[in-house]
Amino acid sequence: MTVKILADSACDLSSEDLQQFNIEALPLTVQLDGEDYEDGVSISSKKVYDAMREGKSPKTAQVSQQVFKDTFEKHAKAGNQVLYLTLSSELSGTYQGAKLMEQEVKDTYPDFELHVVDTKCASLGYGLVVLRAAELAKKGANLDEILEVSKHRYEHMEHIFTVDDLEYLYRGGRVSKTAAFVGTLLKVKPLLHMEDGKLIPLEKVRGSKKVYKRMIEVMEERGKDLENQLVAISHGDALDTAEHIASMIREKWNVKDIKINMVGSSIGAHSGPGTIALFFLNDTPK
Helix, strand or coil: CCCEEEEHHHHHHCCCHHHHHEEEEEEEEEEEEEEEECCCCCCCCCHHHHHHEEEEEEEEEEECCHHHHHHHHHHHHHHCEEEEECCCHHHHCHHHHHHHHHHHHHHCCCEEEEEEEEEECHHHHHHHHHHHHHHHHCCCCCCCHHHHHHHHHCCCCEEEEECHHHHHHHHHHCCHHHHHHHHHHEEEEEEEEEEEEEEEEEEECCHHHHHHHHHHHHHHHHHHHHHHHHHEEEEEHHHHHHHHHHHHHHHCCCCCCCEEEEHHHHHHHHHHHHHEEEEEEECCCC
């Protein structure tokens, strides 16, 4: 039996990725100008970034309970085995919402095999976990094997990123107003990472060129067997910078491939335009 892979829109995979590997992505909600939109369906990341540049503050909400109910019941009726890999529970209530609906649907369909797993990852770090699970499912791997490889991936996924303007992180409650003001004044670039699913400041670096160089240094310090893994870069409407980082990586390592995608609306609404994020494994890939 083929395992169906579900994710949510915060995985930041492209529509081509989703289609090629038969991944079903459930949309988070983006609230802008008093309207609710489905992330990646009825609103584009570009529209969200342009609104932020105009001073607007979009908000986000987890995947709706109705979407969970409709999706889970559809697969239960079809007799599918389902693995739903979610955005970090530290960044969204989506995982908790899915677990509540999982129980409700299983009460009605007790034989339904559904696994809801918190990846503790975000953006393309999360996307790389989903992509590997979907690759295995497409090749006919069983659920236990996919769960094992997915666990290894999300436990060893590094997220190294910086933002263009600390104001966006301030609005999202990630830094104080004083830190945001001083950082902007001094052209300080924060370097952040993910630890147990949480957004954690790592260092402060003066200037863009230095912060990008430092990102590559951290990749060298933490990465393992980089030549044999797919590396990813996500960006907040800053493709030229993402491609520059990719060229820096290729100069240093003969990596298998580099996936470059835009940070989607659900993450980008908090990190802002100009965000650059780098994702790789700190252990030999499975």
